[in-house]
Amino acid sequence: MLRKLRLLGVLTVFGAAAAASAQAQSGGVLHFCLHGEPKTFNPILVDDEAAENVRYLTGGVLIRLNRQSQALEPGLATSWHISKDGRMIAFQLRKGLRFSDGTPFTSEDVAYTIKSLMDPQLHSPTGDSFRSGEGAVEILTPTPDTVSITFPAPVAGLERLFDQVAMMSAHSPKKEMAVLGPFYISDYKAGSYVELARNPNYWKHDAQGRALPYLDGIHLDIQRNRDIELLRFERGELQLINRLDAESYKRLSKDSSSTPRNAGTGLDSDFLWFNQSPNAPIADPRKSWFRTTEFRRAVSSAINREDISRIVFDGHAKPAMGPISPANHFWFNSAIPAPKYDPQGALKLLAQAGFRFANDELRDKSGNRVEFTLVTNSGNAVREKMASMIQQDLSEIGIKVSIVTLDFPSLIERMTRTFDYDACLLGLVNTDLDPNGQMTVWLSSGENHQWNPGQKTPATAWEAELDKLMHEQATALADKDRKKAFDQAQQIIYEQQPYIYLVNRDVLTAFSPAVQGAAPTVLTPPAFWNADVLQLAASPQQGAHK
Amino acid sequence: MSAPKSLRLISAFLLCVIFLLALGANFIAPYSYAKQFRDAPAAAPSAAHLFGTDALGRDEFSRLLYGTRVSLLLAPAAALLSTLIAGILGGLAGFLGGWWERAILASADLLMALPLLFVLLALRATLPLDVAPLISAMATFLILSLLGWPSSLRVIWAAARNIRESDFLLLARSSGSSPLRIIARQILPNLRPVLAAQFWVNIPVFILAEATLSMLGLGVMEPLPSWGNLLRGLENPSAFHANPWTIAPLILLILVVFCFQFILPSREDFA
Numbered sequence: 001m002l003r004k005l006r007l008l009g010v011l012t013v014f015g016a017a018a019a020a021s022a023q024a025q026s027g028g029v030l031h032f033c034l035h036g037e038p039k040t041f042n043p044i045l046v047d048d049e050a051a052e053n054v055r056y057l058t059g060g061v062l063i064r065l066n067r068q069s070q071a072l073e074p075g076l077a078t079s080w081h082i083s084k085d086g087r088m089i090a091f092q093l094r095k096g097l098r099f100s101d102g103t104p105f106t107s108e109d110v111a112y113t114i115k116s117l118m119d120p121q122l123h124s125p126t127g128d129s130f131r132s133g134e135g136a137v138e139i140l141t142p143t144p145d146t147v148s149i150t151f152p153a154p155v156a157g158l159e160r161l162f163d164q165v166a167m168m169s170a171h172s173p174k175k176e177m178a179v180l181g182p183f184y185i186s187d188y189k190a191g192s193y194v195e196l197a198r199n200p201n202y203w204k205h206d207a208q209g210r211a212l213p214y215l216d217g218i219h220l221d222i223q224r225n226r227d228i229e230l231l232r233f234e235r236g237e238l239q240l241i242n243r244l245d246a247e248s249y250k251r252l253s254k255d256s257s258s259t260p261r262n263a264g265t266g267l268d269s270d271f272l273w274f275n276q277s278p279n280a281p282i283a284d285p286r287k288s289w290f291r292t293t294e295f296r297r298a299v300s301s302a303i304n305r306e307d308i309s310r311i312v313f314d315g316h317a318k319p320a321m322g323p324i325s326p327a328n329h330f331w332f333n334s335a336i337p338a339p340k341y342d343p344q345g346a347l348k349l350l351a352q353a354g355f356r357f358a359n360d361e362l363r364d365k366s367g368n369r370v371e372f373t374l375v376t377n378s379g380n381a382v383r384e385k386m387a388s389m390i391q392q393d394l395s396e397i398g399i400k401v402s403i404v405t406l407d408f409p410s411l412i413e414r415m416t417r418t419f420d421y422d423a424c425l426l427g428l429v430n431t432d433l434d435p436n437g438q439m440t441v442w443l444s445s446g447e448n449h450q451w452n453p454g455q456k457t458p459a460t461a462w463e464a465e466l467d468k469l470m471h472e473q474a475t476a477l478a479d480k481d482r483k484k485a486f487d488q489a490q491q492i493i494y495e496q497q498p499y500i501y502l503v504n505r506d507v508l509t510a511f512s513p514a515v516q517g518a519a520p521t522v523l524t525p526p527a528f529w530n531a532d533v534l535q536l537a538a539s540p541q542q543g544a545h546k
Numbered sequence: 547m548s549a550p551k552s553l554r555l556i557s558a559f560l561l562c563v564i565f566l567l568a569l570g571a572n573f574i575a576p577y578s579y580a581k582q583f584r585d586a587p588a589a590a591p592s593a594a595h596l597f598g599t600d601a602l603g604r605d606e607f608s609r610l611l612y613g614t615r616v617s618l619l620l621a622p623a624a625a626l627l628s629t630l631i632a633g634i635l636g637g638l639a640g641f642l643g644g645w646w647e648r649a650i651l652a653s654a655d656l657l658m659a660l661p662l663l664f665v666l667l668a669l670r671a672t673l674p675l676d677v678a679p680l681i682s683a684m685a686t687f688l689i690l691s692l693l694g695w696p697s698s699l700r701v702i703w704a705a706a707r708n709i710r711e712s713d714f715l716l717l718a719r720s721s722g723s724s725p726l727r728i729i730a731r732q733i734l735p736n737l738r739p740v741l742a743a744q745f746w747v748n749i750p751v752f753i754l755a756e757a758t759l760s761m762l763g764l765g766v767m768e769p770l771p772s773w774g775n776l777l778r779g780l781e782n783p784s785a786f787h788a789n790p791w792t793i794a795p796l797i798l799l800i801l802v803v804f805c806f807q808f809i810l811p812s813r814e815d816f817a
Contacts, residue, residue, distance in 0.1 A: 304584075311587045311602060373675040381778070388602055388768050392582050402676065403768045410671035421675060 027214035028536035030515070032240040032528070033223040033232075038194065041185060042176045043166035044117045044124040050222070052524075053242075057196055057218060057531055059166025060180025060203070062091055062110070063159055063439055067521040067529035070329050070433065072159060076105065076167060076180060076203070086154030089162075093145045100184035100203040103172040106135045107141035110237045112170035114139055114149055126164050126519040129436070130155055130413040156474050156482060157434045168257045182532040194220040204532055213532035214517075239515050239536065242527040244508040245382070246314040252510050259511045261527075263520035265318045267430040268385065268508035271499040272374065272423055274299075278459070280419040290343045290422070294353035296497040298346035302397045305339050309503050312385045316508060320501040322490050323441075327435050327504065327522045331483065339501075346397050362398030370423035371400035376415065378405035386502065387425055388456040415450060424450070431524045435473060435486050442470045442489065462496050513537070557805035564802060568615035575608035580769035590789050597791035600779055604769075610636050610794055613771035616683055617753050618802070624691035625748035631691070632698035639699070640706020641733060651703065654696035664694060666759065679770035686765050690755050698744040705740045711734055746810045750803040757799065773799050 038051035040095040043059050046052050062077040077091040097105040117127040118137045130137075133153030140148045155161070172178035177185060182202045187195035196218040206210040221238070230248050232238045234255060244252070244260065252260040274290035275282065289295045305319030318325075321339040324332045347357050354365040362370040374390065376383040384405060391401040406414070414421045430437075440446035444455040444463045455521050458464035466489055473485035493499070509527040516535040520526050528534065567574060576596075583595075583603035591598045597606035639650040669689050677685065709715055709732070718732050753773060760774025761766035769777070776795035779786075786792050 307584050311584060375675060384768060385602060389582065391769065392580070402678065404675045404682075405767070406671055407667050410667070413671070 027216055027534070029217045029219050030215050030240065030528075030531075030534060030536060031219045031221065031238050032242065033229045033238060034194065035224055035226070035229075037191060037222055041188075043168065044113070044122065044126055047125045053528075054185070054194060054196075054220070055166050056181075056525055057183050057528070058179040058181040058185060058199075060097075060105075060168055061163055062093075063162040064164040065523070067431075067523040067526075068519060070523070071383045072163075080159060082158060083150075084477075086158065087152070087154070087184050088148055088150040089158055090146065090148040093147065094203060097146055097180065098127050099169045099174075099178035099180055100168075100199045100201055101172055101174050101178045102201065103169050103178055105167065105169070105180060106144040107147040108144070108170045109167055110147045110149075111139040111141050113165065113168045116168065116422075117165060128342040129161050130158075130166070135277075145393065148347065154475065154477060156436055156476065157479075160434055183215075184216055186217070192222060194222070196220065202532070204323055206533065212231060214535040216532070217533065233512070236512065239512040240527050242525055244510055246316045246506075246508065249316060249508040249510070250314050253518070259513055259515075259518075260517065261509050261511060261520045262316060263507040263509060263522050263526050264324055265504045266522045266526075267327050267433070267504070268427060269320050269323070269325060269327045269501055270383070270425070270427040271501045272390070272425040273318070273451045273499045274372075274423045275419060275421055275496070277419040278452070280421075282420070282422060285364055285366065286372060286422060289364065289370065289372075292353050293496055294349045295355070298349040298353075298392065298397070299399070300497050300500045301340065301342045301349065302399075303345040303393050303500070303502065304341040305502055306341060307393075308386055308389050311389065312382055313503065313505060316506040317503040318506070320504045322501060323438070323493050323499065324435075324490060325430075325504040330479075331433060331435055331486060333487045335487070336490060336494045343393075343396050350397070357398045360398055361400075362396075369400065370398065371402070373402045373404055374423045374425055375404045375406055375411060375421050376425040377408050377411050379407075380405075383425055383427070390425070414451070415483070416447075433523070435470075435482075435489075439470060439474065442493075443467055462492050466492050553808050557642075560801065561805045561809070562612060564572035564798065565618060567611060568618050571608075571611035575605075575611045577605040577608045579604065579609045579612040579771050581605065581608075588789065595617050597710055597794060598789040600792075606789070606791055609771040609776060610798070613773050613776045613795060614798060616766060616770060616774040617756060620683060620687040620750050621752040621756065624687040624694070624752045625745050627688070628691040628695045628748050628752075629698055629741055629745040632695040632702050632744060633737065635695070636699040636702030637706050637729070637733060637737060640703045640708075641710055641729070643707075643710065647703075650699070654699045657693065658696045665693060666690075679767045683766040683770055683772065686756060686759065687752065690752050690759075694748065694752065694755070698748065701744060702737065702740055705737055706733065709736050743810060746806055750806050753799060753802065774797070 034050040036048060036050040036055060038054050039048050040046060040051050043055045046055050061075045063080060064075040065071075066073050066075050073105040077093055079092045081090045082088070088325060093105070093107060093110070099105060114137060116122060117124050118130065119127075127377065130151065132151050132155045135152030137152070138150040140150075142148075151158075164447055167180055168176050169178040179185075179199065180201075180203070182199055182204070183196035184199050185194060186197035187193075198213055198216050200211075202212055206212055221232075223232075226245070226248070228242075229238065229241060230251070233241055234252075241248075249260050249262070274296060276287075276290050280287065309315060309319055319339045322333060322336045326332045326334075350357065350362065355370065356363050364370060371481065374387055378385050384403070387403045394401050411424070415424060432438075440448040441450075443449060444452070444458040444467050447453055449455070452459055452463075455463070458467055469485045469489040469492070473482045473489065476482045476485060507520065507522045507526045511518045511527065514537040515531065516537060517533045518527070519530055521529055523529065581598055581604060583589075583605070585603070586595070586599050586601040588601050589595055589599040589603070595605050597610060600606055600609065607630060635650050639647040666689060670686075673685060682683070715728065716734055719726050723731070730731065756765050757774035757777050760772060760778060765774040766772035773795045777799070779792040780796060
């Protein structure tokens, strides 16, 4: 009897799947590249970009961050409610949903996922964002469609964090391979490819009521080499490139058979900072220069960011002045003035701090020539060009800069252990809109507080104030209060310039003309965030793989 | 077998011209190698910039002249040091034999077994950061020469060993010549062709090694040019289409490597 019931269940699932497939438009198979091997397919253990991309394409989430509007939208949950104390969130789930293998989706699955996420044994990187305090997380599932989760302490920006939590099935024999997203993993060959097939049970429909996704599947080639990716795209073997550099963008712009698309200024930033660590084995006059606010501000004013953007990035970057890019609609502090190239202003600031400019040389109060070494990672042509431009800009105000490129492990060693460097030029890849993701950067005790990391007590008054504001924004429950605190933090960062921000790079993508529905955005993943509505033109000339 | 005399003469002439141009860079180059003309990045050749400009607007012709000076002066110096080390150690190993030979050959084998790139990375990382670009360039070539001697040592050791077992050396020993006299009058004159050949062979090897290191961002530091970091301009094919002169350092490199090969003296030249 049990066997008959199981058979009936399987037939029902296949029947439903067949019916759904018949309704949907067959959209072909989209080909593009992952730039590394996904380390896991378990959505709560994801810690690398490749696995994150697979999770995005396969995972179903309760709340989805719309990559274009940056607003939260209902996903598997139709609505949600957060308690006044910020500790509890309650979800109303969509009814009648099924995982890709046909297993029904209920509140038990949400409870199972959250328990796994918070399990200290599993060390989930996604779960870390939810760990607000000591104590257990309480999960209640009063009905199959409702679930409430109570955390031991308030979690700032709680609902936004659920965008990263792909639901897993508590009962499916396929475990994490049963998914609720638009695609499921149908095949995987390590080091070669990940094949995704259309999920017949995906819950979304288009405006005409057709089941999504339109595509039959996605073939993800594992390809680390960006040049090969570009060549294959030009040959029509790939139909999408998720991220391009300015050089490749320029090359594709000349090719009429492809469509490079600039999504606009992104969240990533390039910046330099001076080593202010008291443990740094650097000569004393330099330490005191680097700790002088006027010196840092003068260096910032003397750098021509417009030129860097125009020459190094071919115009595909925007001069930056603060830690938050204007692409981050909510958190960007628009009161911070736009960066201004002002070498004369820089010299005035330096004069206020006792520096003297004569015979094209800048000297401090004691007559020491102002010079320092700027390190960056070797093999990165873009950063090397930026360093060369900074070198010339600063020579205009009499500062002599030597450029040294180091392999990344040696650079990290100097930044985090020996502190044996003067100044460093690096960048930050930012995927999180919320400033909570930057706590270790701004707190004086943070490991990534690069100019002076791991302080026991704040070394300066402004760092103490920054600590206070960052804690304030992390614990305030109303977005308005959080924003107010973080705006003040941004103001301090702008005034003190511990990081001298240079540019925010544009997010550049490319699509073959066969791809329909493309709407690149600055948030990750920029090119395929709307994979469920992408379609491929049927014409083989346009490069569709049927 | 050496190249025909005419080819050797042409090669020598070309090398002389290139050396002279490089040495006179201060007078010939129209601009400083570091000056950035930001209103003309990646510009095509023009009256103002004979070979155009690089991605940062620096005059390609000036950079090529200065870069040639760096590569062509430092590579022979590095080759000389490397050949000297190989000559002393290889000569000692071949002449003395016994545990000297075993210890020196084992050291050479060990050095050859080490992945050169990682050794260079580690050495570069331990060097102080605060050094001038020229010192950094010299350090790069010094490291190359200090790590590049083992392959020459093997050749020199084999030649020295043959000499050790030769009849004329036996005769010299039996006639009561002191070891110093034997080294000065018998061994060194007979090793001279091998040492010279190793020196000439090492020059292009070090030029290419520096070019490889610079391609990886580990060679001569910006803004000082060298053939190596000038060759990085070829990483970008569109820059080459816009300005074919970006290939000039590669042509010069090939030309110089061939010239050195053509003027390489043969065994007969030393006979």
